[in-house]
Amino acid sequence: MKKIKLVNLSLFQNDSPSFTVGNYEFFIRVANRQRGLNIYTPNMASRDNRIHKQNAYVQFNHSQNNSIIFSGGKVGTISHPTHKRKFLEDILLLGSLLTKNNWSMYSRRYTAGYPLIPANHLRTISTGYIELQQDLSALIVKLKDPTWQGQFDNGFHLIMFLNHSNINSTEQRFLSMVVVWELLYAKLFGRESMSLQEIMKRILKHFWGNQVNSSIFLTGNVGGFSKNIFHVLRNQLAHSGRLPIDRPYAEQWMTQIQWQVPFGSGIKGMMEYLIFFDELTQVIVMKTMDFHPETRSIFNTFNFTENLNRFLSTGRI
Numbered sequence: 001m002k003k004i005k006l007v008n009l010s011l012f013q014n015d016s017p018s019f020t021v022g023n024y025e026f027f028i029r030v031a032n033r034q035r036g037l038n039i040y041t042p043n044m045a046s047r048d049n050r051i052h053k054q055n056a057y058v059q060f061n062h063s064q065n066n067s068i069i070f071s072g073g074k075v076g077t078i079s080h081p082t083h084k085r086k087f088l089e090d091i092l093l094l095g096s097l098l099t100k101n102n103w104s105m106y107s108r109r110y111t112a113g114y115p116l117i118p119a120n121h122l123r124t125i126s127t128g129y130i131e132l133q134q135d136l137s138a139l140i141v142k143l144k145d146p147t148w149q150g151q152f153d154n155g156f157h158l159i160m161f162l163n164h165s166n167i168n169s170t171e172q173r174f175l176s177m178v179v180v181w182e183l184l185y186a187k188l189f190g191r192e193s194m195s196l197q198e199i200m201k202r203i204l205k206h207f208w209g210n211q212v213n214s215s216i217f218l219t220g221n222v223g224g225f226s227k228n229i230f231h232v233l234r235n236q237l238a239h240s241g242r243l244p245i246d247r248p249y250a251e252q253w254m255t256q257i258q259w260q261v262p263f264g265s266g267i268k269g270m271m272e273y274l275i276f277f278d279e280l281t282q283v284i285v286m287k288t289m290d291f292h293p294e295t296r297s298i299f300n301t302f303n304f305t306e307n308l309n310r311f312l313s314t315g316r317i
Contacts, residue, residue, distance in 0.1 A: 001061045004088070005106035008118040009056035009095070019133040021091055022140060023062045028129070029055045052118050054106045058088065068143055069093055069155040075108075090155075094139045096162055097286065098126040120165040121173060122282050123304075125293045135291070142289040152187050152288060161285045165278070171237050174274050177281045178234050184284065196231045207287050208312055216315040225251045227315045230277060233270075243270060253316070268317055276317050279304050 009028055017028040064086040067073065073085040092103040100122040102115035126132040142148055143155060161180050167173040178196065185199040186192050188206060193199050201217030216227045226232050232250045236243065245254045261269040283304075286293050293299045294308065307317040 001059055003057055003059050005054050006056040006058055006092070007052045007054050007104050007106050007109070008101040008115075009099075009103055010053070010101070017129070019129040021133060021136045022087075023060055024088060024091060025059045027057055027059070029057075050117055052104070052109065052115075060088075064088060068149065069158060071154045075111075090143060091136060091140070093158060093162060094136055094143070095132070096120065097122065097158065097282075098124075098132060098135055098139075100124050102162075102166065115166060117166070117168075120162065121167075121278060122165050123279055123293070123299050123302075125286070125296055125299055127296075127298050139289055139291060142291070148289075157183050157187065157285060157288065161281070165282075170271070170274050171241075174277055175234065175237055177277060178230075180281055180285065184288065187288075196234060197226075197228055200228065200230065203284060204312065207284065208308075211309070211312045213313050213315070225249055227251060229254055229273060229315060233273070273317065275302075276304070276307050276311070280308065280311075283308075 006026070009026065019026050067085040067087055067089050069090045070085040075083060075085055089105075092105070095101075095103040100120055102118055102120055104115055108114055126135045149155070157180060160183065161177075164173060164176040164180060167176055181196075181199050181203060182192075185203060189202060193202075197217045201212065201214060204217075205212045205214070217231075218227075226247075226249045232245060232247050232254055236245045236247055236250075240246070243259055244257065247254075257268070257270050257273070259270045261267045279299075279302075283293050283299075294305055300306075311317050
């Protein structure tokens with residue numbers, strides 16, 4: 001029986017602290033609960049968001065298959081790679097996408113590419129170990145589909161998306177997520193496009209059909225002004241690097257969006273738009289695996305579906 005230490009796998013402590021995916025059995029080290037009132041302070045939250053915790057391990061007694069997502073990749077040093085990456089790493093990557101935690105091997109903590117912090121900037125999808133086991137099993141079935149592998153290059157967009165979700169700068173993460181859309185356009189439709197308007201319109205219509213108001217994503221401007229906030233915002237940040245939006249082709253309401261607005265004001269600030277774009281990209285990436293996060297109540301904690309419906313019909317959230 002082989003045992004490998006893992007980091008950042010804790011979910012909810014009221015579930016069974018173990019689950020099985022494929023031939024791998026994962027065990028979670030659930031912290032002992034102390035009696036009395038525990039106050040979770042900002043300092044504790046700051047520490048937990050910066051320190052990897054070896055809080056799990058996986059056991060198996062089979063010969064591992066090679067990785068699909070990291071097909072052809074090897075571990076070790078550049079000058080002396082030791083062995084091929086294994087399927088366990090695929091499960092860890094998929095688990096990271098489902099739980100907003102960066103699942104990793106404890107033994108790799110000093111290697112290049114190791115996650116900087118334990119949590120990424122995704123929304124939680126799976127709410128417990130039972131659901132997580134079911135979700136991972138469904139994703140693995142899609143991952144092993146030869147047709148899917150051929151269309152999506154064994155899931156390279158999953159690596160790209162997870163890497164981008166670990167960018168801590170909000171503006172840089174937004175610009176990098178646009179690249180994910182460009183890649184997915186090429187994989188879904190078999191060609192490239194230089195137009196973000198075309199890319200967004202085709203991808204959204206691919207998944208939401210007639211719900212999409214195509215006039216928001218016209219290649220040209222409508223009455224001299226662009227109605228696609230994310231097209232304008234991409235150009236603003238890439239060509240100017242600052243806010244508020246001052247593009248001459250931006251609609252007036254876009255130029256008036258504040259960076260942050262008072263909580264409970266009912267007004268959407270720029271941060272809300274950037275967060276929504278992160279969520280929308282996460283949903284689209286998971287939909288390429290026939291998986292639908294927007295159907296989960298926890299994913300809609302911050303009104304994703306409501307914002308999506310408004311955006312698809314009006315261009316605003």
